[in-house]
Structures are given as structure tokens and as C-alpha cells.
Amino acid sequence: MIEAVGLTKRYGDKTAVYNLSFQVRPGAVTGFLGPNGSGKSTTMRMILGLDNPTSGQVTIGGHPYRRLPNAPRQVGALLDAKAVHGGRSARNHLLSLAQLSGIPARRVDEVLGVVGLQDVAKKRSKGFSLGMGQRLGIAAALLGDPQVLLFDEPVNGLDPEGILWVRNLMKALAAEGRTVFVSSHLMSEMALTADHLIVIGRGQLLADMSVRDFISANSADFARVRTPDTEPQLREKLGAALTEAGGHVLPEQDGALRVTGLPLPRISDLAHEAGVRLWELSPHQASLEEAYMRMTQGAVDYRSTTDQKAGLQQPLPPGAEPPMPVPGQGQPGWYAPPSPQQGGQPFVMPAGGPGAPAGPYGGAPAGAYGAPGAPAGHGAAVANPYAQPAPQAVQAPAPATPAPAAPAAPPAPAAPAADTTQPEDAR
């Protein structure tokens, strides 16, 4: 069990962690969430006695780490995957750590097998990818077969297979009765892995609850109701009827209504009674990611601003042509490809303009998820065989021209997918 009481850490006049108190219990995976720079790693380092708290204390099994008897056999940690001498082989790195705690060399080969690095054990870790580095770090944490495990962002740089492996590993370790403390800035990952959540922002505790409580507290079901755009008075009418029936109605930006507190059939009945036609009545669930972002909103230290690019773009020298975009590589898919005959004309205006049936996001995601030319009926997609961008093109900002009527970048990859896959006129 890890127990922090009033933990505070200041670097000069910057407070990294302030008055943090929590307990990490054995037999469960405890997720440690927070935005970048919120103090997660600092807290981890204080747990391991690497940084001295300015005030407060943190103990493992009742002892401060630096006074813990035989600490490396009790506590294993992955702090920084790159904290390895690049010239040393993976095996020698682990061997030096094993020898420190009197662990036999046989165990080194065992953990190398567990993390799947046995084939590169003799290679210098300089050439390791971030994912391989993470695996090496996890191997180091597992060396002493410890009862308490700390992992700082263990899935960074891992491939999907590796992420699944780490997830199952954490669960298995916790199921064996160990204390597992995992930091992450990905709510979605923690929702799948952790049993308990500790959320911090700006070094202060925001939430300390089980994942189940977090989900039920934060992911309320709601229905989205859309009335005909052409008759705004119908919307008012329906809104009034729903509120009267005990529902909670919240207008959304695009004219739809977000309704909570009423089941879908009841909404339909009420609309029917009020004589209001519906264009949409759909069930939705607020994502955990949204809930997490709401919670940490005020505590984000590093927020991006819009890139103005003012004056940065260099004028092309006279006579030079802008680089020819490669079909399907990064450029927005809704541009018609340069026709070979025209040669010097790389950009053609979007076919039909922004308001046309196959608008920007009409064709793009279809190309991302479907086979080339799959969705019949998308005029541009059929007419233009190069219009299917690679999946990353959907998220990549348009390099030259901002997409007309493009929605704001999705906060969570999963959430707005339902909207963007539909052509605008189908909503």
C-alpha cells in the first residue's frame, strides 16, 4: 500500500504538487490521471524517494522508500523508458539492476522473455524504439517480483498489441494481490485498465474514486432531438413540452436539443402529442474522455493556440511551382487530383464547392474507413478515384487551404465520429 499525506513539492516558486493525500491499495490497478505537467511524475519520484517532498510524506507499506528494507525486491518502477545508457545492452542493463538487489541472472532472462525482448537482449539499447524502451523499462520493474509496482506512462510509444499486453499485465499483477499504480494522461486507457482512479490537476487532487463511480457519475445518457430546421417555432414548442414532462433540455450549437431525464419513446410520444415532426431522435452517451476533460479543464497548464502562421509562409520564387501533392498522402481528400494534361495546375478548386452534396467531410471519412470508391452516391468520391485519403488525412489539418466549414478538431477521436461520417445534408 502506498500512502501519501499532505504531499507538497515546490521547485523554487513553482509548486509542482500541493497537499496531495491519497492511498493506493493492493489488489487493484490504480490509475493516476492528469494533464501534462500536473505533477504525476513528480509524485512518482517522491514515492520512490528520488525527490524529497517540501512537506508531507509518502510511505510504502508504512516506510518511507529510502528506509524501506530491501526496497528493490518490494517495489518495482518504470519511470522513464529512455533512462538507460544507450551503449549498454538490454541484458547488461537489467543484469546491473538485478545484481543490486541480489537477484540471480536467470531472472534477467526470464523478464526479457516476459516483455518479448529476448531477441534483442544483447543489442545496445541505443537503437531501441520508444516501444522497445518501454518494454525494457517494464522488464526492470518486474525484475524483483515486487509487491508494489509503479508505472509512469507505460503505454507511451507502444503499438496496439503492446498496449493490450500492458493492460493485461497490469490486471494480472493486480489480480495476484499486488499494488499497481499507473500514471497516464489518457482517460480512455485508464477506463479499460484501472479499477480505481486518482485524478490530479496542477498538482492538486481532483478526484479519488473507483472507475465504476467515475463512469456512473460522469457519463450520463442523453438523447439528441432535432426538429425541422425550417420551422424554428417547432423547436420551442417541443422544448417546452419536454421540460413540462420533467425532462432537462439543453440546446446544442447546431440547433439540436440535448435531452436528459426522459426515455426515447417518451420523447417521441410527447413530440407526437405536440404535433412536432422530428428529423432526429438518437441515444447518446457522454464519453469518459469528455468528463475527464471537463474535470481538468481549469487545470491544464499547456494549452495550444491557433497557429496564425503570420508572415511565415515564404513566397515562392518566381517561376517555381508549388510542390505536387501526392494522392492520399496528407492532403485533404476532397481536392480533385491534378490532371496529367494540365501539368502546372496542382490545385483545382473543390468539386462543387463547400455546399455541394459531397462536402469536405462527406467524402473523406468514407475514404478513410471504406474501400476505395465504396460509398456510391458520393459524387466526388466516385468521380475522383484519388479522393480517398489515408486515414491520417482525416485528422491532419489541411496544409494549404483551411477546410471550408470544417468542424473543430475532435477532442476525443471516438466521440464526434457519428457526426462527421454523415454528409451535412443528411443530418
Add this chain to the structure above:
Amino acid sequence: MTSVRTGRPRQTSPTAGVAQVLRSEWTKIRSVSSTGWTLSVAVVVTIGIGMLISALTRNEYDTMPVRERLTLDPTFVSFAGMTLGQLAMIVFGVLVVTNEYSTGMIRVSLAAVPRRGAFLFGKIAVAGALALVVGMITSFATFFLGQAMLGPYRAGLGDPGVLRAVVGGGLYLTLIAVFSMGVAAMLRSPLLSLGILMPFFFLISNILAAVDSTKKAGRFLPDQAGSRIMQAVPRADEAPYGPWGGLGIMALWVIAALAGGYALLRRRDAQ
């Protein structure tokens, strides 16, 4: 703490802990290529320059002034490469300590050895022992090869003061390396440590010892005091200490550097 735990963790005795740290540090030091490079450069440079200067001295012996011929110290002549060779020893000492910091490995190491004194002195003991072995080999090799170059003017190991000078040469190189480790433990950055130590030992210390006004203080600098033990023939400019006294002064510098490194490591956050 947990129901799964079978018993209390095995309480290791302090001596067992030290042996583990030593074994681990030996694995660390032998598994990086910088160890081999820096130490072999130290050996090659010291022996190479020692042989060269010895050969030149032999050729020029007849043209030397009588006074110089009479005070010729063949042992010290063959150690002429120490000035440069010690720089490689400094690099060795600095890298052994600072690569923990530059790679971030220090956090892994200190998480594994919460007793920071055991970590630092274990590392320095292993690196120092290696430096002692290499230093002794270098010192004896450079003596014998240098004397071979000197031909008729050579000194023998049995001559007065010679064995002490040769053993002292090995100790000198060791102490230089350990001093660098202490300084590096205080400074943590390889660039900063090398940027201070290299010019200090190559230039500043020699300048201070050569200029009259600073000569008295310059004699007490670690390399000036320590190098006295490598002279088999006593010099006219009597320093206020003998060969072993000089080495003692150097050892005090080393102890001070190590104490500073330990005090800072114990107090500071590990990063």
C-alpha cells in the same frame, strides 16, 4: 500488507548490500565502451609520450648543460606522458559518474539503491579499483619502456626512490581519476565537469605553479602536490612536503571532492 505476501522481506545486512552494489557497478562499468576507450587512451598516451621524451633526452644528453645532466631524473623523464595521460583518466572518472545523470539512469539506480552513500561509494570503489589497476600497469610499463629508450642513462627499479616513484605514478593516476569522480558527482553534467577539470589540470595548475607570486599556493594544488611522488631525485626548489606528504595533500583534495559529492547527492533530488 497483503494477503499474498508470504513473509517479511528478507532483511539484508549492510555488507551484503555493499557487495551487491559493487557487483552491479562492475557490470555497469564493463558494459559501456567509454570505459575501454578512455582507459586505453590513458595507457597509450602516457607510455607513448614517455618513450618519446625519453628517446629525445637520450639523444640530447651530450648537449645538455652540466647542471641538468647531474640532476637528470630518468624516472621522472619517463613519466613525461602523465600530464596528457591524466586527462584521459579525468575523462574516465567524469564519464563513470555523469553518464548516470546524462542518461537518466540515476533515477533507476537510486530507486534500486535507496542508500545513496552505498551507491556513490560503491561506484567510486569499483571505478577507482579499475583505475588503480590500469594506473599501475601504465606506470610500470611507461617506466620500463622509457628506461629502455634512455639506454645508458637509465635508472633501475632498485635505485633509491625509484620503486616509490613508479608505484606513486600508479597512485597518482588513480587519485586523479577518483578526484574527477568526486567533482563530477557534485557537478552532474559531463560537459561542465570536463570543461572545468581539463583546463585546470592541463593549463591553470601549471601556470599557477610556474608564476612566482602564486607558486607557494600552486604547490598545494592536487596535481602539483601529488606529482612530487614521481620524482626519484629530489629537486632543489624545496617544497614544504616530501613525496608522501605531497601525495597526502592530493589525497586530502580527493577526500574533499568525495565528501562534497556525497553531501550533494544525499541532499539533492535525483535528476
